[in-house]
Amino acid sequence: NFIPQLKNHLLSRLLGLDFDGDEHEYTAAQRDSVIILGNKIYHHKVLRVNYTTYDIRRNQDSMNSHAHCDIMIHSCESGPGVHPYWYARVIGIFHASVVHADATATNRSLQCIEFLWVRWFGIDPDHRYGSHRAHLPKIGFVPESDPCAFGFLDPSLVIRGCHLIPTFADxxxxxxxSCPDSIARTAGEVDDWASYYVNM
Known part of the structure; x- marks a missing residue:
């Protein structure tokens, strides 16, 4: 599903839709209106993210795609008790030259769009955390059976990299x-840690 998901993501970006956590679904005809120049996407080794530190200083995270770094973005969920961030592991860093060849397109010029291919984490709903409990938030990879286990992300949404600690007891x-030699894992790994703590 890599190409259909990618075109769904690119089309949402071309249409100027805000990211809400779910990739919008489009018809095959709508996806066909997204022309990737030369049918090529270009891979990058490093993602650099500028952020503001807790003491109001500027800093930068430099993340290598081969190391499968972990990132955090603002959560799109709302309501009491909702965790404020979402977490993902970066599988690849890319850009593509794209044209929106649709009769209703407001911009038909060639556009360079950068995007991340990520594997999503989910919050453990049974784990209680917080400073009053002296427990860190606990997350784990979304199972591959979930259609949202993998996705694409606008790099501008990344707040910064994050430090995850494997829950060794799990x-x-x-x-x-299930695939032991998946590209979603760091070279040499054949399985995953069942869960992680988010270091704060």
Whole structure:
């Protein structure tokens, strides 16, 4: 589903739709209106993210795609008790030259669009955390059976990199991603940690 998902993402960006956590679904004809120049996407080794530190200083995270770095973005969920951030592991950093060849397109010029290919984490709903409990938030990879386990992301939404600590007591598993030699894992890994703590 890589190409259909990518075109869904690119079309949402071309239409100027705000990211709400869910990729918008389009028809095959709508996806065909997204022309990727030369049918080529270009891979980059490094993602650099500028951010403001807690003491109001400027800083920059430099993240290598081969190391499968972890990132955080603002959550699109709302309501009491909702965790303020979402987390993802970067599988690839790309850009493509794209044209929106639709009769209703407001901009038909060639556009360079940068995007990340990510594997999403989800919050453990049964884990209680917070400073009053002296527990860190706990997350784990979204299972591959979920259509939202992998996705694409605008790099401008990334707040910064994050430090995740494997929950060693929970062990490792193949249940979240059954393919042992998946590109979604760091070279040499054949399974995943079942869960992680988010270091604050």
């Amino acid at each position: 062990g490792r598993t193949l249940e979240l991603l």
